[in-house]
Amino acid sequence: MSRSGDTTHFGYEQVSTADKAGRVRDVFDSVANRYDVMNDLMSLGVHRIWKRFTIAQTGLREGERALDVAGGTGDLTIGMAGLVGRSGEVVLTDINENMLREGRGRLADAGVAGNVRYAVADAERLPFQ
DSSP, rough: OOGGGGGETTTEEEEEEEHHHHHHHHHHHHHHGGHHHHHHHTTTTTTHHHHHHHHHOOOOOOTOEEEEEEEOOOOHHHHHHHHHTTTTTTEEEEOHHHHHHHHHHHHHHTTSSSEEEEOOTTTTSOOOO
């Protein structure tokens, strides 16, 4: 039997803590190209209001820097990039490379470029100070 610190919940399952990040990554790999549609359906579009509110609450200004942790397809990054402008910078991170690929495409489609960087990163072990 494992010590209680060696396992954690993943849905209705008990899994080893070492396996959880990989399982999370696998889930998002499987839904990356449908993630935004799923959010619209599950929240009846309310997630868009939450995201607009969140962006307004950042207090970001021209030239500042921001980190969008577990930002997936980049909804918050799009808004933050507009606030920090060309002289600022936003780093979009996600543990899932497929989600970042979707995000990069969405940002390009929205005309957001030049002030955004991308990093595959685990939110629990960010490679930033």
